Amino acid sequence: MPELPEVQTVVNQIRPDLLNQTVKSITPIWGKVFHNFTEKEARLKIYGKQIIDVSRRAKFIIINFKEGIVAIHLRMTGKLYFLNKNDVPSKYATAYLTFKNGKKLIFDDVRKFGRIYLHKNMKSINKRHGPEPLEDSFSPEILINIMKSRKRNVKALLLDQKILAGIGNIYADESLWKSQIHPNSLSHQIPKIRLKKLYESIKIILTDAINQNGTTIINFSVNGESGKYTNELKIYGKENSKCFRCNFKIKKIRVAGRGTYLCTKCQKKYN
């Protein structure tokens, strides 16, 4: 389940190998993997074009060309890895790119939720996404405004990419645990001081997770090292074990349609 830190880790790992490379081809193995373009369009727009940067926006991996971008969303089980020209991709490969230097970038995706997009620029992605939580411009006031201006379940808000970009199920639970907020709290009822704590928790947790190469529950990158943040998790996946803070038994409930881990003793419900 790649979220912001995992996607950033993938970008960090593949960027050096992609920078300045010239695309020879991009080929779908599974029919629906190209979400908004055809092979023909790809041929016209990116064959022979040089990659000038590889970056991340929300949970998208962005391959930047002088004119246009290729955006890759890993969704649940997507992985990217390099092979040499004549190597055979795994049975779960849904697409691949080839480059002038003979390398091949494989998009591997067991559950086939992942998609590749071709866009002129970042406009269509930006308009569907809220602020980047790790950018300096993301301030406590912005988070307070997000929460206070809506009357919505706080976990649902954290997961909503239009509101805040990049957070998924694992880091939502971890951030709420660290800031001692019950996931079913109503956003506008949470005191400002608690929201400031939530802001700090999000920043710290995402930054630490990137430094640890993310959380590997299902491997998200084949070439790279596995994510070590798995060892730092305090609440996610820890049903029935003891809360690190208060020793109370950790529960698993459903919030916003997702499996949610929490400590009902030290995470306060505001409603």
Place this chain on the structure above:
DNA sequence: AGGCGTTCCTGGGGGC
């Protein structure tokens, strides 16, 4: 506005 269910997909785990 916002909550909820459904869809897309497949592997893996639990129950029997």
Place this chain on the structure above:
DNA sequence: TGCCCCCAGGAACGCC
């Protein structure tokens, strides 16, 4: 060993 059912959950979409 095997079979069935449910669960995992990111995002879009339709409905109420």
